[in-house]
């Protein structure tokens with residue numbers, strides 16, 4: 001059905017608009033696969049109404065033909081905050097669906113006209129947190145009308161705050177099942193459509209992204225709105241460490257008086273690696289991609305001040321933490337992808353890409369882990385790592401060590417290695433000291449999770465989610481982002497736990513993943529400024545299996561056992577006694593006989609919105 005300009009104008013007049021005074025533009029268009037609509041542009045959104053629906057009172061149930069669901073007749077809207085691109089696509093076919101045959105099928109006709117498309121985000125109705133791109137194509141016979149609409153919609157999209165314009169992208173081609181490059185190819189069109197410039201590096205070796213993040217100047221870094229990792233948690237950790245180890249200045253974690261290394265008072269940690277040329281062939285003691293750091297730590301971790309190593313141009317270009325503008329992004333292609341699951345609620349590269357182009361932002365707590373000695377006999381000086389999700393010893397370290405031998409198996413290596421390590425049932429003697437957090441300091445009641453054998457009790461869980469009240473609450477104990485600093489140091493009360501542990505774990509976030517749907521700590525938050533220390537004492541194998549099955553179950557209670565201690569804390573220290581395991585920091589090996597750790601509230605920002613649970 002064609003309608004001339006006059007008739008369209010009459011239609012617009014007849015339709016009116018509920019917000020006439022806010023209306024920016026209003027005009028008749030043909031919406032592809034829908035038919036004639038009256039489209040209205042408001043400052044916050046676009047809305048359209050089907051022309052036929054203005055004349056009938058039919059209950060709109062939508063229709064389908066051969067299983068294909070057609071667009072509903074109801075009023076429809078696109079918020080500018082959900083749109084990431086609008087583009088003119090010139091003259092071409094638009095399909096009108098105007099007639100329904102006896103079987104309810106819509107029979108359409110196609111006509112040629114000028115067209116423009118709007119790219120936006122659609123939230124899945126069946127799967128929470130899953131986002132898909134949606135494209136709406138509008139047609140009009142007048143080119144200038146289309147051009148004007150494109151320009152106006154563009155103006156509104158460009159006014160949306162926080163949208164990235166330029167991103168540095170690292171792709172790990174070896175992530176997960178070797179999917180890194182393919183994953184990037186799938187999401188790259190979204191960035192092109194959103195006109196986000198991307199500078200893409202596909203890594204050739206482990207540690208390359210780390211080295212690049214270390215050596216990039218602040219000036220160049222500031223020219224990007226963020227850095228993306230296309231890979232798994234380990235790859236993200238590599239990029240995070242490249243940035244933080246070279247730029248984040250902070251005191252070492254606090255420790256109790258009898259801990260062997262109390263450097264806290266006078267030293268500021270800054271591992272500035274900028275001027276060191278890192279030889280990719282250098283071999284690291286722990287075979288970790290961050291080897292170059294360990295190498296440098298021996299000679300370079302001192303009381304370095306930024307100006308010691310930074311050239312004139314970088315002195316002018318500071319890179320503060322937390323950074324109001326610069327964000328990290330993660331497109332999942334790894335084997336576990338726990339960080340993405342905790343920050344977007346799903347493990348989907350498209351959803352993550354859409355979070356990024358829409359400029360979503362959340363703050364993330366980051367744990368700083370300082371190793372003082374790699375083994376009991378080593379003379380090695382200290383070394384620093386940052387963790388975004390989890391640091392674990394014993395079972396967790398043994399599984400990673402074992403799984404590295406079976407990397408060729410892909411993600412299945414974790415099941416295989418996990419079974420082997422479970423059957424071994426090794427426990428490790430250690431002493432753990434942690435800062436006590438009183439009930440009123442974190443706003444929740446009781447952290448020590450205890451129950452009767454066999455009668456796990458459900459704890460009160462306030463899961464982290466979009467616009468989380470806990471993460472957005474003002475911290476009672478210390479200012480956001482601040483380390484545990486001098487005035488608070490003497491107030492810290494240290495508690496200790498010594499014994500044989502199957503595992504010692506420190507969760508920064510819940511660590512949800514496909515194997516543990518609620519994560520190890522279901523009520524951990526992305527940026528509340530707390531670590532969850534999980535100590536699993538030696539127990540019969542059957543009980544440990546029970547704990548693991550609870551972990552694997554949605555709604556399970558993996559922490560409600562007598563052999564499990566759960567402490568919410570700001571900092572802890574660890575010293576192994578006797579037989580040693582290895583630490584696993586965000587999935588990467590980190591040998592440590594003695595370490596101390598602290599958490600920085602909201603130290604970095606991520607392009608994500610939080611899980612929509």
Ligand SMILES: Nc1ncnc2c1ncn2[C@@H]1O[C@H](COP(=O)(O)OP(=O)(O)OP(=O)(O)O)[C@@H](O)[C@H]1O
Pocket residue numbers: 171172173174175176177203204205206207230231232233234235236238289333334335336337338586587588
């Ligand atoms: N080109 C490369 N070749 C080999 N290894 C690489 C390369 N680029 C990066 N790496 C290393 O691969 C390791 C694992 O990568 P990644 O985290 O992406 O995948 P994954 O281990 O399969 O997933 P997850 O960490 O989610 O379990 C990281 O430590 C990273 O340093």
